Structure formats: C-alpha cells, structure tokens
Amino acid sequence: MKTRSVVLYSVLRLLAFLVPLGIMLLFPIFREMYWIALIFAALIGVSLSIIFLRRPLDDVASGLAARREQRTQKTDAEKDADLEDAANAALRHEDADGDAAR
Structure with missing residues (x-):
C-alpha cells in the first residue's frame, strides 16, 4: 500500500x-x-x-486489498508443509486400513 495515498486522502x-x-x-x-x-x-x-475524493479513496482501498491478498497467500514453505502433512496423513490412513484388514 502506498503511504502517500493514505496520507493524501487523510489530509484531504x-x-x-x-x-x-x-x-x-x-x-x-x-x-x-x-x-x-x-x-x-x-x-x-x-x-x-x-x-x-473518489480517486484517492480508490487508491487507498486497492492498496489495502492488495496488502490483504498478499497476507492470505501461502508461501512456498507453507505449501510444502501442507503437502507433507497431507502425504503423512494419507500414509497413516493407509497403515490403519492395512492393519485393520489383517
């Protein structure tokens, strides 16, 4: 978010x-x-x-939306961790099914 847009809108x-x-x-x-x-x-x-003040408000709002979107996107490390957790859970589930079938 641009600080200039926020300051300009607030001052106006x-x-x-x-x-x-x-x-x-x-x-x-x-x-x-x-x-x-x-x-x-x-x-x-x-x-x-x-x-x-519609244009300065739009600038501030779009900056806030972009900042929120960046915060909600997962990093590569978080994506890797999620994939590993899913793989581990699938293996545990298969082990539980395999042990129960014997």
Whole structure:
C-alpha cells in the first residue's frame, strides 16, 4: 500500500471538514452554538469527500486489498508443509486400513 495515498486522502478529508468549520465559526451564531457548526461541517465534509475524493479513496482501498491478498497467500514453505502433512496423513490412513484388514 502506498503511504502517500493514505496520507493524501487523510489530509484531504481533514481539510474537507476543517475548512467549512473555520468558515462557519466566523459567523456569530455558530460561535454561540458551535455544535451546530460541527454537525454542518461534518455533513459538508462527507458530501465533499464523496463527490471529489473518489480517486484517492480508490487508491487507498486497492492498496489495502492488495496488502490483504498478499497476507492470505501461502508461501512456498507453507505449501510444502501442507503437502507433507497431507502425504503423512494419507500414509497413516493407509497403515490403519492395512492393519485393520489383517
């Protein structure tokens, strides 16, 4: 995953919230009831990020998906160990069947 994509997306999301909040706090009504300014800034920030930050979000999401896929893929050593375990289990099963038949 690219660190640059994550940092860029995070900074842009913060700016989408903080800039409208700063502008609204310039008005006296929002200084008295700051919680309304917080709610409006959050709604504006979400709206702006949905509209304008689709590409950075896709970059971050694809990076996370690639990282998860790498983590779930088995290494060659793990594949070899699984094959050996399966072969050993098959031999034990054949020995148990052969001993039971005698």
